[in-house]
Amino acid sequence: xxxxxxxxxxxxxxxxxxxxxxxxxxxxxxxxxxxxxxxxxxxxxxxxxxxxxxxxxxxxxxxxxxxxxxxxxxxxxxxxxxxxxxxxxxxxxxxxxxxxxxxxxxxxxxxxxxxxxxxxxxxxxxxxxxxxxxxxxxxxxxxxxxxxxxxx
Amino acid sequence: xxxxxxxxxxxxxxxxxxxxxxxxxxxxxxxxxxxxxxxxxxxxxxxxxxxxxxxxxxxxxxxxxxxxxxxxxxxxxxxxxxxxxxxxxxxxxxxxxxxxxxxxxxxxxxxxxxxxxxxxxxxxxxxxxxxxxxxxxxxxxxxxxxxxxxxxxxxxxxxxxxxxxxxxxxxxxxxxxxxxxxxxxxxxxxxxxxxxxxxxxxxxxxxxxxxxxxxxxxxxxxxxxxxxxxxxxxxxxxxxxxxxxxxxxxxxxxxxxxxxxxxxxxxxxxxxxxxxxxxxxxxxxxxxxxxxxxxxxxxxxxxxxxxxxxxxxxxxxxxxxxxxxxxxxxxxxxxxxxxxxxxxxxxxxxxxxxxxxxxxxxxxxxxxxxxxxxxxxxxxxxxxxxxxxxxxxxxxxxxxxxxxxxxxxxxxxxxxxxxxxxxxxxxxxxxxxxxxxxxxxxxxxxxxxxxxxxxxxxxxxxxxxxxxxxxxxxxxxxxxxxxxxxxxxxxxxxxxxxxxxxxxxxxx
Numbered sequence: 001x002x003x004x005x006x007x008x009x010x011x012x013x014x015x016x017x018x019x020x021x022x023x024x025x026x027x028x029x030x031x032x033x034x035x036x037x038x039x040x041x042x043x044x045x046x047x048x049x050x051x052x053x054x055x056x057x058x059x060x061x062x063x064x065x066x067x068x069x070x071x072x073x074x075x076x077x078x079x080x081x082x083x084x085x086x087x088x089x090x091x092x093x094x095x096x097x098x099x100x101x102x103x104x105x106x107x108x109x110x111x112x113x114x115x116x117x118x119x120x121x122x123x124x125x126x127x128x129x130x131x132x133x134x135x136x137x138x139x140x141x142x143x144x145x146x147x148x149x150x151x152x
Numbered sequence: 153x154x155x156x157x158x159x160x161x162x163x164x165x166x167x168x169x170x171x172x173x174x175x176x177x178x179x180x181x182x183x184x185x186x187x188x189x190x191x192x193x194x195x196x197x198x199x200x201x202x203x204x205x206x207x208x209x210x211x212x213x214x215x216x217x218x219x220x221x222x223x224x225x226x227x228x229x230x231x232x233x234x235x236x237x238x239x240x241x242x243x244x245x246x247x248x249x250x251x252x253x254x255x256x257x258x259x260x261x262x263x264x265x266x267x268x269x270x271x272x273x274x275x276x277x278x279x280x281x282x283x284x285x286x287x288x289x290x291x292x293x294x295x296x297x298x299x300x301x302x303x304x305x306x307x308x309x310x311x312x313x314x315x316x317x318x319x320x321x322x323x324x325x326x327x328x329x330x331x332x333x334x335x336x337x338x339x340x341x342x343x344x345x346x347x348x349x350x351x352x353x354x355x356x357x358x359x360x361x362x363x364x365x366x367x368x369x370x371x372x373x374x375x376x377x378x379x380x381x382x383x384x385x386x387x388x389x390x391x392x393x394x395x396x397x398x399x400x401x402x403x404x405x406x407x408x409x410x411x412x413x414x415x416x417x418x419x420x421x422x423x424x425x426x427x428x429x430x431x432x433x434x435x436x437x438x439x440x441x442x443x444x445x446x447x448x449x450x451x452x453x454x455x456x457x458x459x460x461x462x463x464x465x466x467x468x469x470x471x472x473x474x475x476x477x478x479x480x481x482x483x484x485x486x487x488x489x490x491x492x493x494x495x496x497x498x499x500x501x502x503x504x505x506x507x508x509x510x511x512x513x514x515x516x517x518x519x520x521x522x523x524x525x526x527x528x529x530x531x532x533x534x535x536x537x538x539x540x541x542x543x544x545x546x547x548x549x550x551x552x553x554x555x556x557x558x559x560x561x562x563x564x565x566x567x568x569x570x571x572x573x574x575x576x577x578x579x580x581x582x583x584x585x586x587x588x589x590x591x592x593x594x595x596x597x598x599x600x601x602x603x604x605x606x607x608x609x610x611x612x613x614x615x616x617x618x619x620x621x622x623x624x625x626x627x628x629x630x631x632x633x634x635x636x637x638x639x640x641x642x643x644x645x646x647x648x649x650x651x652x653x654x655x656x657x658x659x660x
Contacts, residue, residue, distance in 0.1 A: 005589045006328075013331055020338055020353065027352055036614040038345040038352060041607045042338060049334045056327050078384045082581070085556055089573035092564065101557055108553025112383070123550060131561060141206050141565055 006060035010053045017049030080111050097143040101128035155293055158508075162516025166524055171222055171517065174207075175525045178223035182230020183532060187238055187543045189382075191555065192247040193231035194488045194594070195375035197224050199555070201367055201495050202562030217499035218514045222521040224495055225475070228488050229281060229522065232431065232468045233529050234540065236273040240266055240460070241394045241541055249431035249467035252439045256452060256459030261394035267537075268401040269460045272409050274533035275401075276465035280417035281526035284472025287421050288479075288519055292508060295480035299505035305613035305623050309633035311606045314483035316637040317427040319595050320644055328591045330641075336599020337606065339364055346604065347611060359571040366494040366600055368563050368572045372579025373586075373593045374487075375559050379552055380584040386548060396538055405457050412442050412462035420466030424473020427485030431467035431474075438466035472522070478503055479515055484601065487594030494601045 024043040088104040095103075105124035114120045135141040165171060185196035204223050208216035235250035240257035253273065260269040302310065315337075319329035342353045343363030354360040401409075416438040423434035442462040443452045452459050477483045482504025484490040496503050501511055508515045533540070563576050587593055617623035625631050 005585070009589070009591070013335065016335070016338070020341075023353055027350055036611045036619055038348045038350050041610060042341040042352065045334050045338050045341070049331065049338065052327060052331045052334060056325075056331060059325070059327055073384045075384070078380065081383055081553070081556070082380075082577070085560070085577055086574075089560055089577060090570065092560070092573065093570060097561075101561075105553050105557055108556065109549060112549035112552055114547075114549045127554060127557065131557075135206060135561075135565065139206050139209065141209070142568060143561075143565070 010057040014053035017046045020046035093144045096146045098128045158516045162520035165517035166521035174219045174223040175521045178226020179230035179525045182227035183234035186231035186234020198370040202566045217501045218517045226525045240269045252435045252463040259455035266394045267396045271401045273464040276413040276461045277468040278530040280465035280469035283417040284421045284469040296505040296508045304609040306629045308609040309630040313633045313637040316640045320640045333595040333599045336596035337603045340603025372576040373583035376580025377583025409461035412458040413465045416462035416465030417469040420469030421473040424470030430486040431470040434466040434470035435463035438462040490598040
């Protein structure tokens, strides 16, 4: 698995390097006539990245069979939390900080194995409300408040 | 004379009541970060950057930077104290620099000497902290005076050396470490170029004009990356926690630890100054040294107090030593100091030789606060060690979602942008897969932090030489740095090749 990851990674890094090299040719050249324009540094680095990727590619062929880490991965748990995090971040400004954080934590606690709804709900409420109160009311920071359709 | 004067001024800053509170909060959270499995010093510091920036919002810019860096540095060295607690009580290190402590700390706990082990670890950490601070005070002025004389070409080469040093020692594969370094440098070029004002690699995305925010990347890669790892790989089985009976070590324990603590402090300090080696290597080295010179090497691994005292002193001294290249040269030698440097830059403070001239309040205030913080940590860790031990029992099911929520809160509070939140989550996923496959993340962050400065010095040097690259090898200082940089990368490679051959020979 490790071996395959390295092989794919080397291709991806080489592509990233190429992207930077190609794109740095499109950068407008410096206005004040210096020979050292804004494109030189990224282009050099891009070439370096391609060379290193080629080296990694060959190293991954030489490496004899990747050692598989035997611990079973909890893919389902991870994907649910990842999805919840994405939704939470994406809708943060729409539903407001307190509601969003409360819902995210509630889902997170349950997915991670908390049995009691009551305890999870209480901790989630204390955390989301506490952070909002401390940050917005005491420290005068800005967080998305409650959505306007709620009425306050 | 002037150093003492500056140090006195520093204490005047550090003893202001709000800075005392910042130092206390820093070391308290640092100890907790060290104790809690799943958050290491890097992610702890990264997570606290946004919190400190909102806490210091009401202060004048320089005072805000001073208070913030006092708190963040407190987290850094506080984590070194806390890391020993889980090693000793739970047989799992809280962070990588306490890996060696497990070898003798856990056996001691099983023999009912957990309290003694914890106390010696705290005392050793304290002595080491003071030793490394003494070194920092002595070396800060002379080093930054030398650094001030460097030309742009020299500085460029010095930064290349710093990057090579970290890459050469990070992780199993030098190629992977170098790829991460170059990738970090490339990411740093995104955004509007500071010299010419043209935008680079923004692809018309307005959020990219300001460049990728360092904080978002660091929190994503380290904090979220580690959290995702715990979610995926931790099956929830928890080890048994050893009981603490008496906290004070016996006289014999103290007598046995004096030597190891002093030797560990010195080893750690010098290892810490060298960029790239860091606390983990320092603790390994100190342990091996003690085992080699001990009259009873067979005791090691079965609960020898020397095996706790030496590595715990070394990792603390190393974290103090690592502040030296950061503050005087502007070259962070470890992942955590790279994050600290990013935090300083966020406050428009440029670490490096000018720091001591332009912002003596920040530099000396930080140094003085580290003395105070170490005293606080000793007090916190001796009588309150039982309280911290309770933290280990914090259930992961509550802790993990909360770390995610804190990451989201922190990035949003500083950036106020959904784009950065999405970038944060993407960095978390990428960080998990990269570190799982032995791609070290610290070089990437270091590249991201140093990128603008390296490019700036490169272009200044090349402008003076009319685009002639030979300027870097014609100047003796610059040449010296580059030669060391090349050696740093090649010597481990050569040794590895030889080492491999030796192993092959043994098998055949």
